[in-house]
Amino acid sequence: MLKAINICHTKLLTWFVLMRIVTWNVNSLRARLGRIERWLAAFEPDVACLQETKLADDAFPTEIFEGLGYECFYHGQGRWNGVCILSRVGLENPMTGFGAEIEPDREARLLWATCGGIRVASCYVPNGRALDHAHYQYKLSWLDRLAAALEVQASPSEPVIVCGDFNVAPEDKDVYDPKAFADSTHTSTLERKKLELLTEWGLVDLFRLHHNGDSLFSWWDYRAGSFYKHMGMRIDLLYGSPPVAESCGFALIDRNERKGPRQDPPSDHAPVFVDIDHSISIK
DNA sequence: ATGGTCGTTTGACGA
Numbered sequence: 001m002l003k004a005i006n007i008c009h010t011k012l013l014t015w016f017v018l019m020r021i022v023t024w025n026v027n028s029l030r031a032r033l034g035r036i037e038r039w040l041a042a043f044e045p046d047v048a049c050l051q052e053t054k055l056a057d058d059a060f061p062t063e064i065f066e067g068l069g070y071e072c073f074y075h076g077q078g079r080w081n082g083v084c085i086l087s088r089v090g091l092e093n094p095m096t097g098f099g100a101e102i103e104p105d106r107e108a109r110l111l112w113a114t115c116g117g118i119r120v121a122s123c124y125v126p127n128g129r130a131l132d133h134a135h136y137q138y139k140l141s142w143l144d145r146l147a148a149a150l151e152v153q154a155s156p157s158e159p160v161i162v163c164g165d166f167n168v169a170p171e172d173k174d175v176y177d178p179k180a181f182a183d184s185t186h187t188s189t190l191e192r193k194k195l196e197l198l199t200e201w202g203l204v205d206l207f208r209l210h211h212n213g214d215s216l217f218s219w220w221d222y223r224a225g226s227f228y229k230h231m232g233m234r235i236d237l238l239y240g241s242p243p244v245a246e247s248c249g250f251a252l253i254d255r256n257e258r259k260g261p262r263q264d265p266p267s268d269h270a271p272v273f274v275d276i277d278h279s280i281s282i283k
Numbered sequence: 284a285t286g287g288t289c290g291t292t293t294g295a296c297g298a
Binding site (some may be wrong): 027028030031032052054078079080082127129167220221223225266267268 | 285286287288289290291292297298
């Protein structure tokens with residue numbers, strides 16, 4: 001919920017804003033539309049960054065989200081990938097991809113917009129498939145280009161959130177069993193080094209500010225009852241610049257959203273959200 | 284440990 005209090009100084013208007021931002025790989029926006037509508041109504045995020053929408057842009061259900069009070073910015077391609085940002089606190093300077101100076105992505109995996117004074121990116125990082133697969137090199141290159149785009153898009157002194165499905169578990173405690181991931185993607189040294197490009201720039205893993213040390217996951221394989229065996233990974237991340245990290249008061253993985261009957265199946269990812277209490281000043 | 288389950292451009296492929 002956006003809570004704005006205007007404080008009128010001599011020539012400065014300051015808004016203190018409580019903003020809730022969620023990232024959620026929905027694994028098909030069409031298949032998950034009912035669940036997404038219910039989740040938005042229940043949790044009232046101000047900004048929703050969704051991944052794997054699997055929708056072409058001309059099929060995006062703009063009117064449904066507008067009916068819930070959200071502006072929509074989307075970048076899809078049909079069968080695979082696809083990302084969007086929904087915002088009810090404004091949506092300015094939209095941009096898809098890495099930007100003009102950087103080798104473009106062939107897939108719909110990234111977009112940016114300024115929402116409520118925060119520069120927001122919704123990312124769907126390539127999976128990588130296997131360490132010896134070409135897709136792994138694509139993943140590494142993709143993360144290099146994300147870091148390069150960040151340099152152009154924002155400064156660490158400004159409010160920035162880069163969130164999404166990173167397909168990388170930052171640390172061993174972010175997977176149920178590190179040994180099970182030896183020699184596979186999501187935990188390899190090289191891809192973790194690419195995440196460090198983001199943290200070296202100044203971004204902070206906002207979830208870890210509030211859940212230090214816990215093994216809590218955001219993704220569980222559909223197969224073999226992984227969810228009920230707690231065999232998951234934390235790969236859906238919200239990174240914030242220092243001003244955002246300082247004002248991040250709450251973070252949660254809504255693992256209940258990973259549950260559900262065959263008739264109304266969940267995504268294999270749970271929504272992850274943070275609450276940000278920050279101020280915007282306008283002359 | 285292995286096999287298992289979702290989604291999509293219906294069916295092989297990606298996750």
